Amino acid sequence: MLQGSGVIVHGHFSLPSGLPASNGLRQAGQHTDTWFYGGKLIAWPPHLLSLCAELAKGFTGMGISLVVGPTATGVAVAAFTALELYKLTTVGRVQAAFADKQPDASFKFRPEFAESINGAEILIAEDTVHSGNTIRQLVKAIMALGGNVAGVAVIWNRGHVAARDFTMADLPGFTEPEFLSLVDLDLPAWPAEGCELCSQGIPLVAV
């Protein structure tokens, strides 16, 4: 489904800055022939909805009342997952909320969401996870407002991230959440020096 939709694309790409250079993960400036444009999921609402339905199935019976996503694509993933979870749950209502990324990479909720976060059992939803840092920052923002993160749902896990990677030394009260990813697959990347696609003169696209 994702092939041919513009979500997964093939060509010649240079990886963005900001990716961690540790743990053997893909590194900034490396080149690759395949990329996942998570934002393009928005272009295909029926497909995105069916993916979110699969995510929702993993979190029934947990009393989740709020699904939170980070801007931008995470907002749609959170809203669709909340809709699907609502169809499956007996909680009575499942709402969605989103948080905005700040210049220091932390996340902040708009004031209108504070009330629904306080005391809620929360599922974080996102299109991709690479190092887990976005999720950790969301956990911090949610706990600061009195919410409990019970689960994390992502469509694409491209860093072999595990539930324990979401815990933090500076949030001692936070234990491993339930974690579900639909696809657990890293895509190959290599140093720019010696790149075969470069030597063939194939135009490079920054992602």
Ligand SMILES: [Zn+2]
């Ligand atoms: Zn190259």
